[in-house]
Each structure stands twice: as structure tokens, then as C-alpha cells.
Amino acid sequence: MTPEGALPIDVEPAAEAVIVRPHGNVDLSTSPDLRAALQEAVARKQPHTIVDLSQVGYMDSSGVATLVEALQLARRSNGDLILCGLTDRVQSIFQIARLDAIFQIAQTLEDAMGGDT
Amino acid sequence: MMAMMKTAMDQPADIRIQVLSCPSLLAPVRQAIEAWxxxxxxIDAERGRIGLAIDEALTNIIRHGYDHRPDGKIYIDLRRDSTSLQFIIEDEARQVPLSEIRSRDLDEIRPGGLGVHLIREVMDEAVWSHRPQQGMRLMLRKNLVETSKTVLESQHDT
Structure with missing residues (x-):
């Protein structure tokens, strides 16, 4: 059960990957929940950590910072971190922060699983 | 720049919001401002970006001004004229040296430090100052694009 106010996040194993799927808005109040889930996912030491953002309607810089931190953590573990399913609004912050070229970004979860970024 | 600030400050606010420095209140404040x-x-694209910029400003106050204390006061005034939207955000928090408020080098790939860059990128004007007694003041202005102004003018006509 998710504590009141916490961000619901599914963490699912897949072939050579862990899929992290947050549901809701990621801002200063909820980014610590995403950070904890990503740290747990990267610690599983699968080659790919896939963050499915299709259920995230809003993200601010604290959410972006959390993803940058997870990307660095994954790379230090010789893995990678792939984002997929970005809504227009979430995509917009990556563009404004000029981070859209830093991350591997796939259109859909299927594309991310298939390596189409 | 100072002339713009004086003009905006002289006008009564459409709305004044007082909110505590509690992260869980960011979402409802964002929604209220976007509705206004x-x-x-x-237009839709502007509204979302303005909500983001205000969110970043409030986040900076919570983090750096109130050091994550959840009971600090933040005041947000919303004003408009025929060409722009103006936002004045004030707090009673620690006065941050103005020289420390700057965008970071985006070539550095590291978490954090993006808030000021996002605010400046979204808004047409962003001016930080110290309030006379205590706290900070942030004056933001967003020019409305032609499509927006047309909507605004038609609202005024009816």
C-alpha cells in the first residue's frame, strides 16, 4: 500500500531489464519516492533500467535531477537508463533543460525494450 | 526593468495567494495559477510552462530560503495587462545573496541547479531582489503571444 501523499511506483522485472513506472506528478514532494525506487531498481544490476513515464503528467526540475542521478548511478554500474512514454509536458522540461540529448528516450515501452531509442 | 517592476507593483493584484512552504502544497498552487x-x-503551451516556472520559484524558496521548513510564508500576486502576465512572489525567508542566483552551465551533467535556468528560459523577465525588512521578492513577467492576446481581447470585448 502506498502511504498517503506518496507517489505510487511499480517496479517490474523484465528480460535483462527493470521497469520503473511512476503514476502521478513528480515534484519536490514526490521526487524522493522516485529516487528511492530508482536506486532500488539500479541496485538489481540488470543491464537496462527503463523508466516508463507514460503515467506522469507533470515533472519539475527535482524530478529531472532524480533521473540524472539515476542515469549516473546506472552508468557507474555498467548499465544504462532508458526513458519512455514521455507526455508532451514532460518532454518539454527535458527540452528546456537541454537534457533530451543526454538521455536515451524511446517513444514507447516496447521501443525501449527493443532498444529503439 | 525597474520601470516595469514599479508599474506592476502599483496595480492591484487579480489574485493574492498565501501558501506555506510545504512541498505537498506545490501541486494545488500550480493548478490554481494555471487556471488563472x-x-x-x-494558450496551453504557455500555461504549462508558466506553471513550471512558478513551481521552480517556490521550490527554490522552500529549499534555499526556508531550508525545507514547512511553515514559512510565501505570497504570490497575479496580475495581467493587455500584453503580459506578471507574478510577484515574496517570502520571509533567509535573504540569499543576489550573486548566488544564477543559471548553471548546462554542459555539466549533474543533478540539481536547473531551477533558475528554467525560470529564465520560460519567462520574459525575472528579477530577484531583497525585501526591505526580510525575505526575497521575485518579479516575473511573461509576454502573451499573439494568439493569447486575441483571446484576452475578446474576453474584454464581451
Whole structure:
């Protein structure tokens, strides 16, 4: 059960990957929940950590910072971190922060699983 | 720049919001401000970006001004004229040296430090100052694009 106010996040194993799927808005109040889930996912030491953002309607810089931190953590573990399913609004912050070229970004979860970024 | 600030400060606010420095209140404040932006004639893309910029400003106050204390006061005034939307955000927090408020080098790939860059990128004007007694003041202005102004003018005509 998710504590009141916490961000619901599914963490699912897949072939050579862990899929992290947050549901809701990621801002200063909820980014610590995403950070904890990503740290747990990267610690599983699968080659790919896939963050499915299709259920995230809003993200601010604290959410972006959390993803940058997870990307660095994954790379230090010789893995990678792939984002997929970005809504227009979430995509917009990556563009404004000029981070859209830093991350591997796939259109859909299927594309991310298939390596189409 | 100072002339713009004086003009905006002289006008009564459409709305004044007082909110505590509690992260869980960011979402409802963002929603309220975006709703006002719609009434004021902002198009969808502008509205979302303005909500982001205000969110970043409030986040900076919570983090750096109040050091994550959840009971600090933040005041947000919303004003508009025929060409722009203006936001004045004030707090009673620690006065941050103005020289420390700057965008970071985006070539550095590291978490954090993006808030000021996002605010400056979204808004047409962003001016930080110290309030006379205590706290900080942030004056933001967003020019409405032609499509928005058309909506605003039609609202005024009816």
C-alpha cells in the first residue's frame, strides 16, 4: 500500500531489464519516492533500467535531477537508463533543460525494450 | 526593468495567494495559477510552462530560503495587462545573496541547479531582489503571444 501523499511506483522485472513506472506528478514532494525506487531498481544490476513515464503528467526540475542521478548511478554500474512514454509536458522540461540529448528516450515501452531509442 | 517592476507593483493584484512552504502544497498552487493563466488568455503551451516556472520559484524558496521548513510564508500576486502576465512572489525567508542566483552551465551533467535556468528560459523577465525588512521578492513577467492576446481581447470585448 502506498502511504498517503506518496507517489505510487511499480517496479517490474523484465528480460535483462527493470521497469520503473511512476503514476502521478513528480515534484519536490514526490521526487524522493522516485529516487528511492530508482536506486532500488539500479541496485538489481540488470543491464537496462527503463523508466516508463507514460503515467506522469507533470515533472519539475527535482524530478529531472532524480533521473540524472539515476542515469549516473546506472552508468557507474555498467548499465544504462532508458526513458519512455514521455507526455508532451514532460518532454518539454527535458527540452528546456537541454537534457533530451543526454538521455536515451524511446517513444514507447516496447521501443525501449527493443532498444529503439 | 525597474520601470516595469514599479508599474506592476502599483496595480492591484487579480489574485493574492498565501501558501506555506510545504512541498505537498506545490501541486494545488500550480493548478490554481494555471487556471488563472487560462482565464487571462494564455494558450496551453504557455500555461504549462508558466506553471513550471512558478513551481521552480517556490521550490527554490522552500529549499534555499526556508531550508525545507514547512511553515514559512510565501505570497504570490497575479496580475495581467493587455500584453503580459506578471507574478510577484515574496517570502520571509533567509535573504540569499543576489550573486548566488544564477543559471548553471548546462554542459555539466549533474543533478540539481536547473531551477533558475528554467525560470529564465520560460519567462520574459525575472528579477530577484531583497525585501526591505526580510525575505526575497521575485518579479516575473511573461509576454502573451499573439494568439493569447486575441483571446484576452475578446474576453474584454464581451
Amino acid at each position: 493563466c487560462t482565464l487571462a488568455g494564455a
